[in-house]
Amino acid sequence: MTAEQIATVFRRLEKHLPEPATELEYQSDFELLIAVILSAQATDVSVNRATAKLYPVANTPGQIRKLGVARLKKYIQTIGLFNTKAQNIIRTCDLLVEKHDGEVPRTREELEALPGVGRKTANVILNTAFGQPTIAVDTHIFRVSNRTGIAPGKNVLEVEKGLLAAVPDRFKIHAHHWLILHGRYTCTARKPDCAACTLNDLCDSAFSW
Numbered sequence: 587m588t589a590e591q592i593a594t595v596f597r598r599l600e601k602h603l604p605e606p607a608t609e610l611e612y613q614s615d616f617e618l619l620i621a622v623i624l625s626a627q628a629t630d631v632s633v634n635r636a637t638a639k640l641y642p643v644a645n646t647p648g649q650i651r652k653l654g655v656a657r658l659k660k661y662i663q664t665i666g667l668f669n670t671k672a673q674n675i676i677r678t679c680d681l682l683v684e685k686h687d688g689e690v691p692r693t694r695e696e697l698e699a700l701p702g703v704g705r706k707t708a709n710v711i712l713n714t715a716f717g718q719p720t721i722a723v724d725t726h727i728f729r730v731s732n733r734t735g736i737a738p739g740k741n742v743l744e745v746e747k748g749l750l751a752a753v754p755d756r757f758k759i760h761a762h763h764w765l766i767l768h769g770r771y772t773c774t775a776r777k778p779d780c781a782a783c784t785l786n787d788l789c790d791s792a793f794s795w
């Protein structure tokens with residue numbers, strides 16, 4: 587896809603949804619961090635259902651730490667990998683209290699040092715909480731980037747680098763959410779809706795399913 591075509595893609599995505607946002611529900615940077623950790627290999631809907639019960643009881647690192655692993659598990663047991671996630675969240679809360687005054691750190695290095703936080707989660711927090719022009723690549727974004735030809739790549743890091751190079755600066759802040767929502771609702775894994783897709787005259791894979 588040419589640079590001009592890529593700019594057109596993002597102009598159209600912007601027109602369709604001027605202010606895209608995460609579908610995870612949160613009221614603070616910390617609530618977002620926990621929700622993103624929980625969302626690995628789980629749907630946003632399942633995470634929102636769990637945090638709606640958890641956050642009224644505990645929504646700070648100190649409070650979740652006090653809950654402990656066993657009681658935390660009861661709130662998140664409907665989410666995949668909840669055993670590991672509960673342990674990671676408690677250890678993350680320990681570190682936030684001990685090293686960061688209970689605040690979510692603002693650098694990639696500090697974020698990636700937290701248990702349960704990899705590159706993708708750090709990118710989401712840097713972008714969504716702190717407004718940095720990072721682009722986290724999840725399964726939806728990986729698929730859309732490859733199918734459309736915006737940023738083809740064999741692995742998520744290749745696609746992330748391709749997107750950072752290809753997406754015009756003024757669209758970088760929202761690119762993550764535009765692409766994720768496009769993949770979730772239009773360019774789905776099994777049945778992409780090319781007929782209804784606003785990008786079908788630009789996409790490398792349109793109507794090839």
Ligand code: SF4
Pocket residue numbers: 733734772773774778779780783784785786789790791792793
């Ligand atoms: S045209 Fe089809 S394959 Fe291309 S982005 Fe749209 S839905 Fe996906």
